[in-house]
Amino acid sequence: MSLAETEGAAPAQSGQQGGEAAPAVNEPKMTARDANVYYGDAHALKQVDLDIGTNEVTSLIGPSGCGKSTFLRCLNRMNDVIDGCRVVGDIRLDEEDIYHPSLDVVQLRARVGMVFQKPNPFPKSIYENIVYGPRIHGMVNSKGDMDEIVESSLRRAGLWEEAKDRLEEPGTGLSGGQQQRLCIARAIAVNPEVILMDEPCSALDPIATSRIEELIDELRQNFTIVIVTHSMQQAARVSQRTAFFHLGILVEVGSTEDIFTNPKDKRTQDYITGRFG
Amino acid sequence: MNVLTILLVLLVLSTAAYFVGQRQALTVGGGSAKQLHSLPSYHGFYAALWVALPAIILLVLWLVIEPHIAESVLLANLPQAFSQLSQAELDLRIGEIKRLATGNIVGATISPELQAAADGYASTLTVSRIAMIVAMAVLVGIGFLFARKRISVSLRARNQVERVTTVIMFLASLIAILTTVGIILSLLFETGRFFTMVPFWDFLFGIHWSPQTALRADQVGASGAFGAIPLFAGTMLITVIAMFVAVPVGLFSAIYMSEYASPRVRAIAKPLLEVLAGIPTVVYGFFAALAVAPFFRGLGESVGLGVSSESALAAGMVMGIMIIPFVSSLSDDVMNAVPQTLRDGSYALGATQSETVRQVILPAALPGIVGAVLLAVSRAIGETMIVVMAAGLAANLTANPLESVTTVTVQIVTLLTGDQEFDSAKTLAAFALGLVLFVVTLCLNVYALHIVRKYREKYD
Incomplete structure (x- = not known):
C-alpha cells in the first residue's frame, strides 16, 4: 500500500524539486520529460522526468535492470541500434528535441559522447583510436592537427605520460584501466558537450577505478557528465546530483548529499543502506 | 559361415x-x-x-x-x-x-x-x-x-567401459589419419618413379606440355614433354578470374548479411546463398560449358573479338560463382564475431554505419576474411569438374582469358581416364601433378586456418 503511494508520488516530487529546492538545476544541459522506453512489449522505462545540469556530474544508481542504462542510452540515441526498442517522450539537448526527425543522429552523438562498461578500444593503434572520431567529423585536416588532438585528448584523459612513447602500438595492448582512459580520450577528442558513462569502472581494479574517478572530477570543468554506477561510494564521490531508479521508475533525484544522507523515499533508503539491490 | x-x-x-x-x-x-x-x-x-x-x-x-x-x-x-x-x-x-x-x-x-x-x-x-x-x-x-x-x-564398470570407448574412438580417428598418410605415401612413391623417367626440373619449370611416350622410337609424338608450367599458369589464370568474381560478390554480400540485413532478410537470404554451395559441381560444369561459354563467344563475335569456345573466362567466372558461398559465409562469420561493443564504440563517436563497417569492422575482421579468401583459392585450385567440362585440353601458355587453357586437375583426369599402363611417364605424371596440387592446397589451407584461428583467439 505504501509502495503504491510513493510510486505515484516519486515523479511528481522530482518534477517539483527540479525548479526550487536543493537539487534544482538552473541551467539544464539536457532535459527528459515523460520518457518511456519499450523493448518489444516490455515497458523498460516509465515516465521519467530528469534534468541533467551543465558542467555537473549526474549519477544514475539503482539495482540491475532498473532502467538506468536504458535511460542513459536514450540521451545519445544508442537505443536506436537495438532491434525492437522504442523510445517515447521528450528529450532535449539545449532545448532541442533529439528525437525530432530533422535531427541528425550522427551530429547528436558528436555532441553527446559515450564511454562503455567494458573498455572497447578499436583494434588499431592508440593514435588511430584517438583520431578516429575527429577524422570522421572532418575536424582535422593535417597531420599537425591530428598530433595536437591526440596529445591534448590523451593529456586530458591522464594517459599522455604513459602512452606518448607507444602511440603506434595497438590500443588493445594497454591494461584495462589504460584502455578505459583511452576510450575516454577517444570520446573527448570529438570535443563533445556531454559525456555518458555506462559503469565505466565495473571492469577495473580499485587503483584504476580511483584514477578514472579523479579524471571524471577534472573533466567536470569542461563537460557535462552522466554516469551509471553500481557503486554507491562512487556515486557519492564523483557526482553532484544523484538519481535513483527502481523497476523502470525514477524514484528520487536530488543533490548527492541529500540522497545519501537524507533520502525521502523508503526505497532509496533501503537501497543505499544495502537492504536490497 | x-x-x-x-x-x-x-x-x-x-x-x-x-x-x-x-x-x-x-x-x-x-x-x-x-x-x-x-x-x-x-x-x-x-x-x-x-x-x-x-x-x-x-x-x-x-x-x-x-x-x-x-x-x-x-x-x-x-x-x-x-x-x-x-x-x-x-x-x-x-x-x-x-x-x-x-x-x-x-x-x-x-x-x-x-x-x-x-x-x-x-x-x-x-x-x-x-x-x-x-x-x-x-x-x-x-x-x-x-x-x-x-x-x-x-566393480568399476563405468570406468572400464569408458576406457574401452576411448580406445575405440582413438582407433576411429587413427583410421582417418592413416588413410591420409597412405594417400600421401602412394602419391610420393609414384611421383618418385615419375622423376626417374623425367627430370625434376624439366617437370617443374618446363614450358612445354605434351604428355605422351612412344612405344617405338620412330612413332609420331615420340618427343613427349612434361613441362608443367603451362598447367600451373592455366590453373592460376582460372583461379584469378574466379577470385575476381568471388571476392567482391562474396565480400559485399557478407557485409550486407552481417551489418545491414534485418534478421528476417538474413534468415531467408543466407540459406539461399548457401544453396550455391550445395549445387553439384557437375551442374556448374555444364552450365559453364553450355550456357556461359557460348554466351561469351557470341559476345566476343559481336564486338569482333575471337573468343575460344572453351575460354578461361567462362570456366573462371562459373568457378567464381561456385565459391561465392565460401567467401561470403566465412566472412560473414568473422564479421559477426567482431564484438558488438566495437560497433557501439564507433556509433557512440558519431560514426555512420558505412564508416563503422569500413573503418572498424573490416579492419578487425580482415585476418579472418583473408583466411576465407585463401580457403576459397585452395578450393578453386583443386576444383576439377567445371574445368574438365568448360576449360580446354590444350596446354597453352597464355595470359589471355579469352583463349583456352588447361589446368592441373584437367590434365590429371585426362591422363588417368581409360585404360592406362602404370609404367609409362604419361600415367605417372598424373601423380606428380597430384602431389604438386596437394602440397599447394595443403599449404594454403594450413596458412588460412592459422590466420583464422589467430584471429578467433583475439576476441573470445
Whole structure:
C-alpha cells in the first residue's frame, strides 16, 4: 500500500524539486520529460522526468535492470541500434528535441559522447583510436592537427605520460584501466558537450577505478557528465546530483548529499543502506 | 559361415550378454542401482564388451593371417611337377588354384593335379574356418563367464567401459589419419618413379606440355614433354578470374548479411546463398560449358573479338560463382564475431554505419576474411569438374582469358581416364601433378586456418 503511494508520488516530487529546492538545476544541459522506453512489449522505462545540469556530474544508481542504462542510452540515441526498442517522450539537448526527425543522429552523438562498461578500444593503434572520431567529423585536416588532438585528448584523459612513447602500438595492448582512459580520450577528442558513462569502472581494479574517478572530477570543468554506477561510494564521490531508479521508475533525484544522507523515499533508503539491490 | 553372419551372431550374443549383465548387476545390488558403483547399464556394456571384443580381435587377426598360412600349406603340398616352374608361372598356377577352390572362373584347362591341389586348398580353408569359429565360440564363452564372475557391487564398470570407448574412438580417428598418410605415401612413391623417367626440373619449370611416350622410337609424338608450367599458369589464370568474381560478390554480400540485413532478410537470404554451395559441381560444369561459354563467344563475335569456345573466362567466372558461398559465409562469420561493443564504440563517436563497417569492422575482421579468401583459392585450385567440362585440353601458355587453357586437375583426369599402363611417364605424371596440387592446397589451407584461428583467439 505504501509502495503504491510513493510510486505515484516519486515523479511528481522530482518534477517539483527540479525548479526550487536543493537539487534544482538552473541551467539544464539536457532535459527528459515523460520518457518511456519499450523493448518489444516490455515497458523498460516509465515516465521519467530528469534534468541533467551543465558542467555537473549526474549519477544514475539503482539495482540491475532498473532502467538506468536504458535511460542513459536514450540521451545519445544508442537505443536506436537495438532491434525492437522504442523510445517515447521528450528529450532535449539545449532545448532541442533529439528525437525530432530533422535531427541528425550522427551530429547528436558528436555532441553527446559515450564511454562503455567494458573498455572497447578499436583494434588499431592508440593514435588511430584517438583520431578516429575527429577524422570522421572532418575536424582535422593535417597531420599537425591530428598530433595536437591526440596529445591534448590523451593529456586530458591522464594517459599522455604513459602512452606518448607507444602511440603506434595497438590500443588493445594497454591494461584495462589504460584502455578505459583511452576510450575516454577517444570520446573527448570529438570535443563533445556531454559525456555518458555506462559503469565505466565495473571492469577495473580499485587503483584504476580511483584514477578514472579523479579524471571524471577534472573533466567536470569542461563537460557535462552522466554516469551509471553500481557503486554507491562512487556515486557519492564523483557526482553532484544523484538519481535513483527502481523497476523502470525514477524514484528520487536530488543533490548527492541529500540522497545519501537524507533520502525521502523508503526505497532509496533501503537501497543505499544495502537492504536490497 | 561367412564373416557377415559371424558378426551378426556376435552382435546377438553380446546384446544378450548386455541384458544378462544388467540383470545380474541389479540382483547383486539388491534390486536397485544405489549400492552399485556403476549404473546397471554399464555392467551390461561391460559384459557385452567381454563377449564381443576378444572374439572380434581374434577374427581380425585370423583373417589377416589365414591366407598366408593356407598358401604355405598349399605350396608344401604341391605335386612335383610344379617345382620346375619359374616364379611367374608358379604365381599364375597358384592364382588358378585359388580361383578354382573358391568357385571362380578359371582360364586354363583344368588338369587333375590342379584339381587335386584346389581341393586340398579348399579343405584347408574349410578347416581353418571351422577352427576359427570354434576358437571364437570358446572366447565368447570365457569372456561371458569372466564378466559374470566380475560383476559385483564395487566393480568399476563405468570406468572400464569408458576406457574401452576411448580406445575405440582413438582407433576411429587413427583410421582417418592413416588413410591420409597412405594417400600421401602412394602419391610420393609414384611421383618418385615419375622423376626417374623425367627430370625434376624439366617437370617443374618446363614450358612445354605434351604428355605422351612412344612405344617405338620412330612413332609420331615420340618427343613427349612434361613441362608443367603451362598447367600451373592455366590453373592460376582460372583461379584469378574466379577470385575476381568471388571476392567482391562474396565480400559485399557478407557485409550486407552481417551489418545491414534485418534478421528476417538474413534468415531467408543466407540459406539461399548457401544453396550455391550445395549445387553439384557437375551442374556448374555444364552450365559453364553450355550456357556461359557460348554466351561469351557470341559476345566476343559481336564486338569482333575471337573468343575460344572453351575460354578461361567462362570456366573462371562459373568457378567464381561456385565459391561465392565460401567467401561470403566465412566472412560473414568473422564479421559477426567482431564484438558488438566495437560497433557501439564507433556509433557512440558519431560514426555512420558505412564508416563503422569500413573503418572498424573490416579492419578487425580482415585476418579472418583473408583466411576465407585463401580457403576459397585452395578450393578453386583443386576444383576439377567445371574445368574438365568448360576449360580446354590444350596446354597453352597464355595470359589471355579469352583463349583456352588447361589446368592441373584437367590434365590429371585426362591422363588417368581409360585404360592406362602404370609404367609409362604419361600415367605417372598424373601423380606428380597430384602431389604438386596437394602440397599447394595443403599449404594454403594450413596458412588460412592459422590466420583464422589467430584471429578467433583475439576476441573470445
